[in-house]
Amino acid sequence: MKLTFKTKAILVVAFFNALLASAVVNAAPPDALAGQAKAQICFACHSENGLSISSDIPNLAAQPPLSIFYQLIQFRGQQRKGGGMEAVTMTLSDQDMRDIAAYYSALPPPPAKSANVDKIVKGQQIAGAQYCNSCHGPELQGQKHIARLAGQSPEYVTTQLKNIRSGARIDMDGTMGSAARGLSDEDIEALATYAASLN
Ligand code: HEC
Ligand code: HEC
Numbered sequence: 001m002k003l004t005f006k007t008k009a010i011l012v013v014a015f016f017n018a019l020l021a022s023a024v025v026n027a028a029p030p031d032a033l034a035g036q037a038k039a040q041i042c043f044a045c046h047s048e049n050g051l052s053i054s055s056d057i058p059n060l061a062a063q064p065p066l067s068i069f070y071q072l073i074q075f076r077g078q079q080r081k082g083g084g085m086e087a088v089t090m091t092l093s094d095q096d097m098r099d100i101a102a103y104y105s106a107l108p109p110p111p112a113k114s115a116n117v118d119k120i121v122k123g124q125q126i127a128g129a130q131y132c133n134s135c136h137g138p139e140l141q142g143q144k145h146i147a148r149l150a151g152q153s154p155e156y157v158t159t160q161l162k163n164i165r166s167g168a169r170i171d172m173d174g175t176m177g178s179a180a181r182g183l184s185d186e187d188i189e190a191l192a193t194y195a196a197s198l199n
Helices: 005-024 032-046 065-076 085-089 094-105 117-129 132-136 154-166 175-181 185-196
Strands: none
Touching: 032 094, 065 085, 065 094, 117 132, 117 185, 132 175, 154 175, 154 185
16 A cells, blocks of 8 residues: 555654553553552541441442542542541542542442431432432432442431532532532432432
8 A cells, every 4th residue: 555645644643642642541550459458548437348437428339430539639639628538638649549449439339228208209309300310320329420329328418418509518510519509408408318218
């Protein structure tokens, strides 16, 4: 095959683009086993099985890896503060965070929590009307960079929704801020109860 100058130029450009792209993404793939070792310092609060030791600490089991990763990045950068997480993340590299995220995301999800049925149904209705499922997934199991709410501690979810509503917790792209703005305290309580009732 005889190449014209133009095709050669295109091939050269394509080659350098590929080189550039590989330099950008040459981070090692996430390693859940390495993550387990690196997560030792987290177990005191989030446990080895990802089910946290108290209701003000979030469960991490089965959280989408990107969600864990971005939250850790935000704590390290101090865009998000709370629970001493800024200090915990200070010495973690991006690769540490990817590995730890791979570890926790692969664990079985938290068990569903039973509660008053009327409140669960009310929460489900609000979630439908407010399109929470369109971002957090049909069963609120989370996706991509968006947190799993299913099986999450209701106290934790309530605190976060109030903090996001007031602006005390800044969200990465503003979408969650708008979603929380119109919620009453009662709505938030019902939503948190509904989310906890899912598995
Ligand atoms: C001393 C207890 C403690 C330790 C140790 C700790 N955490 Fe946390 N973590 C918390 C608390 C409390 C929160 C909730 C912070 C808030 O109120 O916003 C949290 C929040 C998080 C979140 C946000 C979850 C979400 O759904 O948004 C992630 C991710 C997280 N921690 C990961 C880790 C990792 C990884 C480690 C170990 C490197 C770790 N934590 C160590 C107490 C702890
Ligand atoms: C347009 C997409 C979108 C919609 C709709 C949405 N969320 Fe979110 N939600 C997000 C994103 C993105 C985050 C992560 C925010 C951040 O920390 O930057 C988030 C975070 C949260 C958190 C914090 C979770 C944690 O683990 O810390 C809660 C709780 C939450 N959302 C509940 C809800 C509820 C309840 C609804 C419906 C009223 C809702 N969301 C609707 C995108 C959305």
